[in-house]
Amino acid sequence: MTTASSRPVAAPEARFRLPKVTSGVLDARQRELTLAHAKSLLSVPTAPYAEDNQLDVVRRFVAERQGFELTVDQYANAVVRWKGGSKPAKRKRGDAPLLAYSAHLDHPGFLYSGKRAGKHHASWHGGVPERYFKGSALRFFDVSTGEELATAVVARTYRNKAKELQVELSHFRGRAKSGMFGMWDLTAGRIRGTKLHARVCDDLMGAAAILATLDMLAAADHPHEVLGVFTRAEETGFIGCQGLLRAETLEKGVAVIGLECSPKRPTAKIGKGPVIRVGDAGMIFEPWITHRLQEAAADLARQHANFRFQRALMDGGRCESSAYNLWGVPAGAMCLALGNYHNCHPDGTIQPEIVDWSDHEGMVALMVRAAELWHGEASSAAVMRRLDLVWKAELPRYSKSSTRMRS
Numbered sequence: 001m002t003t004a005s006s007r008p009v010a011a012p013e014a015r016f017r018l019p020k021v022t023s024g025v026l027d028a029r030q031r032e033l034t035l036a037h038a039k040s041l042l043s044v045p046t047a048p049y050a051e052d053n054q055l056d057v058v059r060r061f062v063a064e065r066q067g068f069e070l071t072v073d074q075y076a077n078a079v080v081r082w083k084g085g086s087k088p089a090k091r092k093r094g095d096a097p098l099l100a101y102s103a104h105l106d107h108p109g110f111l112y113s114g115k116r117a118g119k120h121h122a123s124w125h126g127g128v129p130e131r132y133f134k135g136s137a138l139r140f141f142d143v144s145t146g147e148e149l150a151t152a153v154v155a156r157t158y159r160n161k162a163k164e165l166q167v168e169l170s171h172f173r174g175r176a177k178s179g180m181f182g183m184w185d186l187t188a189g190r191i192r193g194t195k196l197h198a199r200v201c202d203d204l205m206g207a208a209a210i211l212a213t214l215d216m217l218a219a220a221d222h223p224h225e226v227l228g229v230f231t232r233a234e235e236t237g238f239i240g241c242q243g244l245l246r247a248e249t250l251e252k253g254v255a256v257i258g259l260e261c262s263p264k265r266p267t268a269k270i271g272k273g274p275v276i277r278v279g280d281a282g283m284i285f286e287p288w289i290t291h292r293l294q295e296a297a298a299d300l301a302r303q304h305a306n307f308r309f310q311r312a313l314m315d316g317g318r319c320e321s322s323a324y325n326l327w328g329v330p331a332g333a334m335c336l337a338l339g340n341y342h343n344c345h346p347d348g349t350i351q352p353e354i355v356d357w358s359d360h361e362g363m364v365a366l367m368v369r370a371a372e373l374w375h376g377e378a379s380s381a382a383v384m385r386r387l388d389l390v391w392k393a394e395l396p397r398y399s400k401s402s403t404r405m406r407s
């Protein structure tokens with residue numbers, strides 16, 4: 001017999017529908033495609049070390065399309081390669097490095113650890129202040145199918161011998177299965193106005209932006225190779241990215257642009273466009289990549305009157321671009337300005353993260369444009385040319401004053 005308590009509490013409603021408002025930077029078909037990728041990644045659950053369902057989305061992406069190749073490394077990081085379409089450009093000496101877009105597939109979450117003395121327990125993985133836990137609702141999922149198995153409430157937090165945060169659960173409904181994992185019980189995604197509210201924006205929106213970009217490059221028969229890198233367990237210390245770098249999964253001569261959702265800043269607001277991220281809380285990123293992004297953004301702004309972008313130091317957290325740079329892989333970054341970072345509302349409750357959908361569309365458009373311009377003249381050359389011009393114009397005055405001042 002099935003009793004009421006043997007079923008999980010009904011899941012919060014999800015609604016993926018495009019906002020009517022658009023900056024016009026993507027056409028109607030591209031917007032639908034961008035929404036479809038966000039929906040496919042956000043609708044399935046994730047946690048550090050439990051990104052199985054996201055990896056399946058990436059696998060399906062490659063299986064359903066022509067012209068892509070998938071590598072899954074020894075740590076189950078995924079690299080999707082666009083092979084350059086019907087007339088792939090040969091890579092020449094002195095060419096720009098191979099462009100790779102990178103994002104992580106996890107989000108802070110729980111791993112179920114079993115039942116002891118009549119109580120269910122789980123371990124916590126990621127960065128959320130401990131005061132947010134008690135009384136917050138969770139939902140548990142099957143790691144391989146993503147099926148909803150149980151709901152519960154955090155009764156108390158405690159530390160294990162290794163000082164890692166653990167939770168004891170109450171109000172457990174549904175069934176426990178070993179290997180299941182948990183997330184805060186929030187909507188998978190709900191678009192209201194131009195805002196997307198979701199249990200995970202960081203960083204499934206980054207991953208979704210990569211899939212949309214690869215699809216749009218494929219539709220345009222983009223002649224150059226481009227990689228999409230999908231890492232795991234970022235929230236526990238760039239573990240997936242470290243695995244990728246330590247295993248030397250990427251070939252030599254790759255340059256990375258990391259995609260993230262990063263806490264909004266006074267200089268990087270939600271709804272003011274995608275952010276060219278010059279650095280994170282610890283490091284400044286590769287200047288020539290940042291500059292390339294800026295030139296692509298300026299180019300896009302010339303074509304689309306309503307395209308906006310921001311350029312900022314996003315020092316509310318660290319991101320994988322730091323790890324890439326430390327390992328000698330040049331990396332820049334872009335992000336969406338994020339509200340309720342890691343589901344932490346300023347009022348002390350757990351709530352959906354928030355990004356602006358138009359910012360996301362702008363980021364995808366910028367990623368496509370950056371890929372298209374990637375093999376053009378190095379932007380530093382254009383800057384040098386401008387400096388040369390002004391140098392020649394000013395030189396007579398400068399020389400004259402130099403002679404006077406030296407005498």
Ligand SMILES: [Zn+2]
Binds near residue numbers: 104203234
């Ligand atoms: Zn992140």
